[in-house]
Amino acid sequence: MNSAILFEPDGYVLSGEKLMGRHAAGHAFLRAAVSGRDGLPLLAYTPHRGSFDVFTRLVHAFDPSAETRWISANRLDLLERSGTLYIPGPGLDTQAWLRLRRGITAYSVCGVTHTTASHGAMDSIAGLLEAPVMEWDALICTSEAVRESVRLVLDAGRDYLQWRFGSVRQLTIPKLPVIPLGVHCDDFRFDEAERKAAREALGISDSAVVALFAGRLSFHAKAHPFAMYAALQQVAERSGRELVLVQSGWFANDHIGNAFSSGSELFCPGVRVLCTDGRKPEERRRSWAAADLFISLSDNIQETFGLTPIEAMAAGLPSLVTDWDGYRDTVRDGIDGFRIATRMPEKGCGSFLAEAHESGSMGYDMYCGYACQLVSLDISALVLRLSELCGNPELRFSMGIAARKRAEEVFDWRVIFSRYKELWQELDAVRAAAVGRSGAVPACSPARMDPFTVFQHYSTFSVNRLSAVSLQPGSGMQHYRQRLAHPLFSYAAGLLPKPGEMERFFLFLMARGTCIIGDIAREIGLDESSIIRAVVMLEKMDIVTIS
Numbered sequence: 444m445n446s447a448i449l450f451e452p453d454g455y456v457l458s459g460e461k462l463m464g465r466h467a468a469g470h471a472f473l474r475a476a477v478s479g480r481d482g483l484p485l486l487a488y489t490p491h492r493g494s495f496d497v498f499t500r501l502v503h504a505f506d507p508s509a510e511t512r513w514i515s516a517n518r519l520d521l522l523e524r525s526g527t528l529y530i531p532g533p534g535l536d537t538q539a540w541l542r543l544r545r546g547i548t549a550y551s552v553c554g555v556t557h558t559t560a561s562h563g564a565m566d567s568i569a570g571l572l573e574a575p576v577m578e579w580d581a582l583i584c585t586s587e588a589v590r591e592s593v594r595l596v597l598d599a600g601r602d603y604l605q606w607r608f609g610s611v612r613q614l615t616i617p618k619l620p621v622i623p624l625g626v627h628c629d630d631f632r633f634d635e636a637e638r639k640a641a642r643e644a645l646g647i648s649d650s651a652v653v654a655l656f657a658g659r660l661s662f663h664a665k666a667h668p669f670a671m672y673a674a675l676q677q678v679a680e681r682s683g684r685e686l687v688l689v690q691s692g693w694f695a696n697d698h699i700g701n702a703f704s705s706g707s708e709l710f711c712p713g714v715r716v717l718c719t720d721g722r723k724p725e726e727r728r729r730s731w732a733a734a735d736l737f738i739s740l741s742d743n744i745q746e747t748f749g750l751t752p753i754e755a756m757a758a759g760l761p762s763l764v765t766d767w768d769g770y771r772d773t774v775r776d777g778i779d780g781f782r783i784a785t786r787m788p789e790k791g792c793g794s795f796l797a798e799a800h801e802s803g804s805m806g807y808d809m810y811c812g813y814a815c816q817l818v819s820l821d822i823s824a825l826v827l828r829l830s831e832l833c834g835n836p837e838l839r840f841s842m843g844i845a846a847r848k849r850a851e852e853v854f855d856w857r858v859i860f861s862r863y864k865e866l867w868q869e870l871d872a873v874r875a876a877a878v879g880r881s882g883a884v885p886a887c888s889p890a891r892m893d894p895f896t897v898f899q900h901y902s903t904f905s906v907n908r909l910s911a912v913s914l915q916p917g918s919g920m921q922h923y924r925q926r927l928a929h930p931l932f933s934y935a936a937g938l939l940p941k942p943g944e945m946e947r948f949f950l951f952l953m954a955r956g957t958c959i960i961g962d963i964a965r966e967i968g969l970d971e972s973s974i975i976r977a978v979v980m981l982e983k984m985d986i987v988t989i990s
Contacts, residue, residue: 446527446553446867447486447514448476449538452497454531462693462722463659464750465557468624469531470501475625475856477505479864485509486525490516519545526874527551527867533559533582534567535617536574540888543575547884548877551870552576552617555583559592560744561807562800568593572600572614575885579874580617581866585748586769590619592747620866623772624748625859628851631757633732641732645717651685652833655734655760657721657751660692660703663812666741668703672710674825678833679713686714686833688738691730692721736832736839737762740825741770742785742818745811749773755780756850761832761842765820773854779846781828784821793817904989908961908971911990912952912978918986920949926984939977940969948977952987 455469476485487498495513502509514521522528523545528538530552538552558564571582584590597616604611633641639649647653654675659665671688679686688711694700707716719726737755741764748769755762756773762780764770776782796813799805805813832839852858887893899905923945926932939945947967952958960978964971981987 445480445483445486445525446529447488447522447525448473448498449528449530450487450489450498451491451494455501456497457722461695464748465531467750468557471625471627471856472531472860473501474505474627475860477502477509478857479860480509484512486512486514486521488514488516488522488528519549523549525550526871527553529863529867530554532557532567533564534570535576535580535582536567536570539574539576539580540891543885543887547575547577547881548579548874551579551581551867551874553581553583553867553870556585556589556593556747558745559589559596559747560811565596568596569600571616572597572604576617577615577874577877578618579870579877581870582617582619583622583863583866584619585622585624586772587621588768588771589747590621593619618866618870621772622859622862622866623769623854624750624753625856626750626753626757626850626854628757628847628855631731631754631759633758637732641729644729645689645719645733647687647733648685651687651715653687653689653733653735654738654763654829654833655689655691655730655736655755656738657691657727657730657754658739659721660690660694660718661699662702662706663699663743663808663815664745665743666739667743667815668706668740669710670740670820670822670825671738672707672714674822674829675714676711677826678829679711682830682834684833688714688716689719689730689733690716691719691727731758731760734758734760735836736760737780738764738829739770740765740783740820741767742820743811743815746770753850753854756846756854759843759847761839761846763825763828763832767818774846775849778842779849780842781832783825783828785818786820787818906960906975906979906989908959908964908975910960910975910978911957912960912963913957913988913990914949914952915986915988919953920946922986923949923981923984926986932980932984935980938980940973944969945977948974957990 454465455473457466457470485502487495489495489498492513495511499511502511514525519541528550530538533554533556535552535554542549542552559568582593584593601611601614642649642653656666656671662668675686675688678684688707690703694703703718707714719730721727721730731754737752737758737760739749739751739762741749746768752762752764752770752773756779762774764774764780764782765785766782767785770782774780774782793814796805796810800807800810927936927939940948944967948963951963951966960974961971964974978987978989982989
């Protein structure tokens with residue numbers, strides 16, 4: 444199995460100023476694909492040669508010996524050979540429609556969820572009900588929580604179709620397997636010397652207890668920091684211990700940065716708070732190495748899985764996290780760390796948010812931010828669990844050992860990518876069994892039809908295989924070359940047969956005079972559509988006449 448990867452740099456490159464979880468996940472996935480390629484070349488499906496060059500550089504950064512191959516956008520035949528097209532998002536619909544041009548069983552399409560809160564992501568999920576996705580396609584859900592959200596959207600979509608069209612037959616949807624994101628565990632090994640050096644570089648004493656938050660620093664779109672600040676302050680006051688909070692990430696703008704800075708000064712003045720740039724590998728690594736425990740109190744609907752808790756597990760750190768979406772699948776309460784209960788309003792209480800965002804009166808950031816403000820957590824329980832972790836190094840150690848073991852056995856990319864390959868093999872088997880049993884299938888999306896079908900009524904006449912063609916008096920190959928060389932025509936030279944084929948075309952017409960298009964096609968060995976396109980363009984050049 445040698446699946447193709449839909450590649451554009453934005454989904455895989457870590458060098459941007461606005462580093463998101465999906466970038467980190469895509470980069471780690473590609474690295475896993477290089478390691479798990481089984482000696483096969485890595486296939487990049489992209490319309491842009493420049494994107495393929497970036498793909499090759501990324502792959503060679505992981506393994507200079509790895510072979511890469513480009514599948515350009517119009518080579519659906521090569522996608523068919525690959526068996527599966529992997530896309531780094533939930534948008535199966537676009538690729539499923541395109542697949543119709545090759546055949547419904549030509550290959551499988553496999554996507555993955557990241558955030559599902561945006562209109563774009565929701566539209567992609569709802570679009571699965573209309574798009575020609577099949578049971579040999581899959582949308583990988585990174586957590587049980589996100590799969591439930593996907594199912595709710597699909598169920599609501601079915602209800603709508605039932606209302607709109609009456610009785611609706613059983614709709615085919617893709618498989619919805621739950622496969623978490625992965626972590627390269629070996630990246631998070633720190634010996635005592637590195638830990639000591641990291642703390643010295645950050646000016647942290649040996650006796651201090653260091654809590655680490657890693658990830659984008661955004662109170663409206665990632666994790667609201669108040670509960671973290673308030674709990675750390677209470678523990679510091681009650682215990683008298685030296686506590687340090689390291690926030691390793693980045694701020695989208697100065698307003699957000701100032702809110703975090705003033706918030707930590709006001710709500711946890713007794714805790715030393717450091718900020719490191721999580722976009723810089725050396726600063727990010729130093730932050731992980733210096734930590735005693737990990738804290739991430741996600742409360743945002745943008746979150747679907749959460750990479751940083753499994754990174755913490757790989758680093759051998761106990762985690763203090765919210766009982767929220769994908770975190771529930773990773774951190775085992777009381778074993779790898781603690782999960783703190785969360786609360787949100789009952790369903791129906793957020794209709795005004797959905798309406799405001801849909802109408803455009805509220806932007807996406809504010810939509811997420813308002814929703815975040817309506818998610819609370821049990822701060823008393825948080826303080827209790829944080830006190831336990833800060834005051835008990837043996838507990839931190841035992842939980843860290845359990846976390847590391849779980850990361851290696853469940854979340855290491857070697858394990859996760861094997862599950863991807865097993866899924867692709869399963870899809871391949873389902874697809875193979877369906878060959879020849881799909882019945883009549885449309886040739887393309889109704890919104891992407893041949894322009895000469897959709898607009899056939901625009902012209903006076905339609906040129907077809909029975910249309911007659913003759914050279915204009917005095918015209919020939921020389922006139923054709925001259926006119927084709929001009930910018931008015933040269934930009935469309937790719938519409939025409941090759942030069943040698945055009946020479947045969949002119950020789951045949953000169954010898955026979957007026958000819959039927961079907962006869963010309965048979966004589967020079969080209970399909971009739973190619974000849975039809977050629978003669979219409981030649982008439983546009985005033986070289987032939989069509990009758």
